[in-house]
Amino acid sequence: MNRDHDSLAALAHDYVLGSLSDADEREFREHLAGCDECQRAVRDLALVGEALARSLDVSEPPAGLRARVLARATASPVAAPAPTRQGRATWQWLAIAATIVATIMTGATVYYRSETARLRAAGAQSAQRIESLEQQVAALRTNAETAAQTTTVLTAADLARIDLSGQAAAPGAAGRVFWSPTSGLVFAATNLPELPPGRVYQLWVVADQPISAGIAEPSSRGGFSVVTSPSVTSRPKAFALTIEPTGGRPAPTGAMFLLGSM
Amino acid sequence: MRLTLLRPPRPIGFRDRQLLHCRRVGIRNEAADVDAFRMKRIAAGDSSALAELYDAHGSAVYTLAHRILRHPGDAEEVVQEVFAQAWRQAGRYDPNRASVAGWLLMITRARALDALRAREARPDRTHSIELPELPAHNPGPEMTLLSSDAIERVRAVMREFDETLRVPVELAYFEGLSQSEIAERLNQPLGTVKTRLRNAVAKLREALNQREEP
Numbered sequence: 204m205n206r207d208h209d210s211l212a213a214l215a216h217d218y219v220l221g222s223l224s225d226a227d228e229r230e231f232r233e234h235l236a237g238c239d240e241c242q243r244a245v246r247d248l249a250l251v252g253e254a255l256a257r258s259l260d261v262s263e264p265p266a267g268l269r270a271r272v273l274a275r276a277t278a279s280p281v282a283a284p285a286p287t288r289q290g291r292a293t294w295q296w297l298a299i300a301a302t303i304v305a306t307i308m309t310g311a312t313v314y315y316r317s318e319t320a321r322l323r324a325a326g327a328q329s330a331q332r333i334e335s336l337e338q339q340v341a342a343l344r345t346n347a348e349t350a351a352q353t354t355t356v357l358t359a360a361d362l363a364r365i366d367l368s369g370q371a372a373a374p375g376a377a378g379r380v381f382w383s384p385t386s387g388l389v390f391a392a393t394n395l396p397e398l399p400p401g402r403v404y405q406l407w408v409v410a411d412q413p414i415s416a417g418i419a420e421p422s423s424r425g426g427f428s429v430v431t432s433p434s435v436t437s438r439p440k441a442f443a444l445t446i447e448p449t450g451g452r453p454a455p456t457g458a459m460f461l462l463g464s465m
Numbered sequence: 466m467r468l469t470l471l472r473p474p475r476p477i478g479f480r481d482r483q484l485l486h487c488r489r490v491g492i493r494n495e496a497a498d499v500d501a502f503r504m505k506r507i508a509a510g511d512s513s514a515l516a517e518l519y520d521a522h523g524s525a526v527y528t529l530a531h532r533i534l535r536h537p538g539d540a541e542e543v544v545q546e547v548f549a550q551a552w553r554q555a556g557r558y559d560p561n562r563a564s565v566a567g568w569l570l571m572i573t574r575a576r577a578l579d580a581l582r583a584r585e586a587r588p589d590r591t592h593s594i595e596l597p598e599l600p601a602h603n604p605g606p607e608m609t610l611l612s613s614d615a616i617e618r619v620r621a622v623m624r625e626f627d628e629t630l631r632v633p634v635e636l637a638y639f640e641g642l643s644q645s646e647i648a649e650r651l652n653q654p655l656g657t658v659k660t661r662l663r664n665a666v667a668k669l670r671e672a673l674n675q676r677e678e679p
Contacts, residue, residue, distance in 0.1 A: 216663075217644065221578075222637075245600055246599060249567060250611065251619070252570070252571070253567040255634070256525065256638075257525055257566070257616045258619045259532050261528050262531040268544060271541075271545060276512075276515055276552035360512050360516055361512075361513035362511070363511065
């Protein structure tokens with residue numbers, strides 16, 4: 204049975220409050236789609252509800268609640284309406300971060316073990332060998348620190364992602380910066396041209412002026428990466444990668460290979 | 466060359482970026498669009514935007530949950546659910562239907578009433594409160610954003626109401642009772658409750674729609 208307008212319009216209030224029966228709610232929704240007057244009423248009534256809620260005397264939430272809210276919410280993935288290029292959720296990046304950490308740790312551990320075993324088997328106990336091994340251990344420790352730092356950045360609450368695109372010097376190259384104002388940055392790039400001898404890639408945080416974020420280190424799979432906490436006092440506008448003489452320079456001098464703005 | 470791992474002296478916020486974005490898309494109401502942009506950032510998985518959302522609306526969300534449940538622990542649980550839902554469903558938020566604050570408070574009311582029912586274990590009302598799907602509209606000069614003056618006018622009207630008007634409104638909004646449940650609770654005829662609630666809400670709408678003093 205179709206009801207007249209007035210008897211349907213009388214349902215608007217209970218509709219906004221969610222207290223209609225399923226059948227009434229279905230009927231009202233159908234009516235609402237084609238009725239401007241009821242649409243206005245529903246919007247007004249929703250505003251009345253909001254105003255009532257906001258006119259309450261404020262109860263301040265306990266201080267610890269903020270951290271619990273953020274931890275619990277971000278533990279679940281974001282459901283984006285449609286997959287977009289920008290839409291990759293944090294948890295996916297966390298999975299990537301975990302892979303990076305695991306790769307560094309596994310690779311280093313395997314190398315350390317096999318190297319030790321090989322030296323034992325060969326019985327080559329020369330001082331030189333031991334020194335080399337100690338260097339490997341130091342490198343391993345650095346790798347572990349890098350892995351920990353990577354995790355800290357990628358799990359930071361204020362993480363932002365900036366895509367860097369290849370410039371004229373390397374149109375096919377691409378990079379990505381994960382930037383946390385509080386924890387630092389992680390940078391990774393692929394398809395960069397091989398460096399000529401005596402040259403390095405240097406990463407810049409462009410704030411008021413470019414500040415070095417460090418030399419990009421070649422990774423095992425042909426890419427380059429930087430993990431650091433640059434001392435930046437103003438809001439970064441962009442990130443850039445240039446080619447510089449070995450050791451890097453305090454300000455960029457060479458050609459720009461990658462650029463991405465915030 | 467290894468760089469020393471130094472922390473920057475102070476965190477850099479995203480507010481400037483948001484405001485820049487608002488200006489670019491030509492938005493009239495800055496606060497509303499900062500909020501809408503936050504929802505986009507949340508939908509893209511930016512957890513710092515969620516932190517900003519909590520800082521902006523956490524107190525209002527907690528206040529409403531606390532008013533409905535009258536229990537700090539239960540209210541905290543609801544606040545956590547609300548922001549978890551905002552995080553998961555940010556992509557579904559439509560700025561043409563409701564302000565972000567309005568949307569969050571609708572979710573809060575629904576979740577808090579669900580919790581109230583679960584606590585009271587009322588077998589007759591086990592289905593969860595549905596969020597009303599608000600019709601979309603192009604915000605005109607009267608943007609669907611409540612000014613603090615409008616909220617103050619509503620507070621004043623509620624203060625002026627006598628019990629016969631105020632109590633049905635509170636039972637409907639903060640306890641989620643239907644009109645017949647209110648009639649039963651107050652031991653009044655359904656017709657009386659309907660009339661009083663209609664009159665009360667009409668006065669509240671009127672207070673809300675009053676022209677702002679220049």
